[in-house]
Amino acid sequence: MRGRGCARRPRVGAAFGAMLAVAMGAIPAAGPARADHEGTEVEGMGEVVYHAGDLEAFGPGPDVITLGVGAFDGAKTDPISAEFRAEFRSGRKLTLLGPLAGVLATTDGGVSGYGGLYMDLEIGRVAITPAGGAGAYRKGSGKDLGGTFQFHLGLDVAYRFDGGSRLGLKVAHISNAFLHDSNPGEESFLLTYSLPVGRIF
Numbered sequence: 090m091r092g093r094g095c096a097r098r099p100r101v102g103a104a105f106g107a108m109l110a111v112a113m114g115a116i117p118a119a120g121p122a123r124a125d126h127e128g129t130e131v132e133g134m135g136e137v138v139y140h141a142g143d144l145e146a147f148g149p150g151p152d153v154i155t156l157g158v159g160a161f162d163g164a165k166t167d168p169i170s171a172e173f174r175a176e177f178r179s180g181r182k183l184t185l186l187g188p189l190a191g192v193l194a195t196t197d198g199g200v201s202g203y204g205g206l207y208m209d210l211e212i213g214r215v216a217i218t219p220a221g222g223a224g225a226y227r228k229g230s231g232k233d234l235g236g237t238f239q240f241h242l243g244l245d246v247a248y249r250f251d252g253g254s255r256l257g258l259k260v261a262h263i264s265n266a267f268l269h270d271s272n273p274g275e276e277s278f279l280l281t282y283s284l285p286v287g288r289i290f
Contacts, residue, residue, distance in 0.1 A: 132218065133253015133285040134209055146185055147209040151285035153178040155245070157259055159279030162232050162250060170197040170231055172277050174259075178207055178218075180288060185209075189220060191241075193255045193277075198229020201263065203241045216255050216283075218245040226263065236269030245281060255283040 129137040135150015154177055161172035176191035190204045205222015219245045226234055240263070249259020259281045264274035 107162065111246075112122060126227040131211070132251070133249060133255070134211060135180060135182075143212045145211050147211070148184060149182050149187075150180045150209070151253065151287050152180045152289050153283050154284050155259075155283040157279035157281040159259070159277060161193075161197075161199065161277050162236050162275040163278040164276045170195045170199070172196075172279065174261075174277075177289075179290065180285075181290075189222065191224075195229070195231050197231025199227065200228040201239065201241075203239075205241060211249065214249050216245070216247045216249045216257070218247075219243070220245075232273065232275060233271075234263060234273060234275060235265050235271040238268060239263045239265050240253050247281060247283060253285040255281075257283070 108215040109211075131137060131145070131147065133151065133153075135147040137145050138148040139146040140158035154175070156171075158171055158177070160169045162218050164233025165170055172193055172195050174191060174193040177190060177286045179187050181187060185208050186206045186210075188204065189207045192200070192202045192220045194200050201224055201279055205220055205224075206217055207220035210217040210219075220241075222241045224239060224241055225237050227237070228234065229230065242263075243261040245249070245257055245259045249255050257280075259279040261277040261279070262274065263277075265272050
C-alpha cells in the first residue's frame with residue numbers, strides 16, 4: 090500500500106522537475122538578446138551560446154569531474170546515511186545538452202549508477218547545472234526505493250573560481266515514478282567540488 094510517505098514523494102519529484110523545466114525553458118527566450126555574447130569563451134565553462142541579461146548558457150566546453158559528499162535521504166527524520174558521489178560530465182554537447190554519467194554509494198551499502206543529460210548556466214560567477222537521467226539502484230542495508238530502475242534529477246549551484254573549478258551544493262532526487270509497486274523516493278544534499286579536465290574522450 091502507498092502510505093503517507095509515498096504520497097509526499099511524488100510532489101517532491103514534481104518540484105524538482107519543475108525547477109529543471111524552468112531552467113531549461115528560460116533558454117529559448119534568450120535567443121533575441123544573444124548576439125553580443127555568442128561565441129565568448131569562459132574559462133572552465135566553454136562557449137556562450139545564449140544569454141539573457143546576466144544569465145548565460147554554454148555550449149561545448151571542457152569535460153568536468155564532480156565529487157560530492159553529504160546526506161542520502163536527507164529529508165527524513167530517522168538517522169541519515171552519508172553519501173559519496175562522483176559524476177563525469179562530457180564537454181561534447183548538442184548545442185546546450187551534454188551527456189553525463191555518475192555513481193553514488195552510501196554508508197548503508199546502497200549503490201547507484203546512472204546516466205543522463207545536463208546543461209550549464211551561469212549568472213556572474215554562480216554556475217547552475219540542472220540534470221536528469223535514469224539508472225540502477227541497489228539498496229544494500231539502506232532504504233528500499235521500490236525497485237532497481239530509478240529516475241535521477243539534480244540541481245547544482247556552485248561558485249566558479251579562476252581556473253574553472255567550482256565549489257557548491259547539489260540537491261538530488263531519486264524515484265521510480267511508480268514504475269514499481271512502491272515509490273518512496275529520496276533526496277540527497279551534497280557539498281560538491283568540480284574540476285574541468287579538458288577533453289578525456
